[in-house]
Amino acid sequence: MKLPHLLTLLVLSASLAKALSKPNVLFLAIDDLNDWIGCLGGHPQVKTPNLDRLAARGTLFTNAHCQAPVCNPSRTSVMLGLRPSTTGIYSLQPSFKKVPKYANQVTIPKAFKLNGYATSTMGKIYHSALPKGEFDKAGARPPLRNRFPDEKLVNTPKNHKLVDWGVWPPKDSDQLDYKTADWAVHELSQKPKDPFFMAVGFFRPHVPLYASQKWFDLYPEDSLVLPPIRRDDRKDTPRFSWYLHWSLPEPRLKFLDESKQVKNKVRSYLASVSFVDSQVGRVLDALQESGLEDNTIIVCWSDHGYHLGEKEITGKNTLWDPTTRVPLMFAGPGISKGARCGRPAELLDIYPTLAELCGLKSVPEEIEGLSLVPQLEDAKAPRSRPAMTSHGPGNDSARTETHRFIRYADGSEELYDVRKDPHEFKNLASDPKTKKLRKKLVTYFPQNPAKPVEGSNARLIERKKDGSVYWENSLIEKDAKIPEYE
């Protein structure tokens, strides 16, 4: 009788040890990546074998949306677990570190650190320079030769240095993302101290949309499929929708049409996506080779999407799917494999999800997301609310499984039935039959959105109480022509 008893003890202690050993976390952030990845099907030709294999290893959220349609507020919302309408951080500045109320907030990496994790990072996780004290260890940004060509490849109306696209640089290893992947590969090969939280932030497909020739070769120009663009799509969107992207460094569709750049820009974006996918692949391979894969949770997300002509614009700063819909996937211990979840999900949910998966104790009570663990166990598990996105106070959007609803700060509205109209072409908000639904969806919006914090500026849209509207703190005249459009 002694032997079975010993065996039982051994089995018990092995499962106890497993339960006690905290999983590592590999946190992969990608900048400006919309739903143009193979497993989300946003573009029929896109090639992202590495993101696709990660999705196949875990659970992919097919209806995930950012909380703000620009870098700084979206990333702040993810890392602090708070909505822009709560913090008042809506624009490209300030960093939360400059907002006294949030300067010492327990962010995701800090929560891991407080729970005994070794934390490290390289690349773009926060929008601005990496705040001090966020991670134990940070990879240094290396000097880059060939970061920019001698002259811009495309002359755009604003001629912003970053707003450029085409074949560049000659070698992948000249790209910052390559160096970032190098760093992660090296760190993983050293078998980091257990448990670890490693955040790796990739910069493409943020502009400039540069990739070397081999990535362009994946998308021959003569067979290129263009996104669903309707050149009269803004006829039924309110004037206020233009205020959300009143004047951007990114050109309008009109410029792309006139300069015959639609195909070139679409190809450049696709090439940039495939390039960044290859760098994600290098990191995933390194994790596998390290032997740590079985005890590592991987989460991969993008801070918001990107328009390539849809709704007659390029860039972000909107409340429609091309901007709000983002890749979000989890893989690792306790997560269903090969699952696709169509329930609305928010990037805000990453914080409580990781906290639950890793059994974190020191997590701020006020974080606003909902843990996605029920959906990671069973993709059909219900979800109590839509995914919300805000751009400036009072401009809100709710995405359910069937509809997209938008209300702007002046009360104008849009409603799309995405079952019949997945590209949000036909605004149904003026149809009286939709009133009941619109009234219901309004109830999810923030009731008293925070005012923009001091120092807010770039990409800030604000409607004052007297009805005047300010773009980046400058008044928009009531009858002003829409820049670069009218």
Ligand SMILES: [Ca+2]
């Ligand atoms: Ca971004």
Ligand SMILES: [Ca+2]
């Ligand atoms: Ca339309």
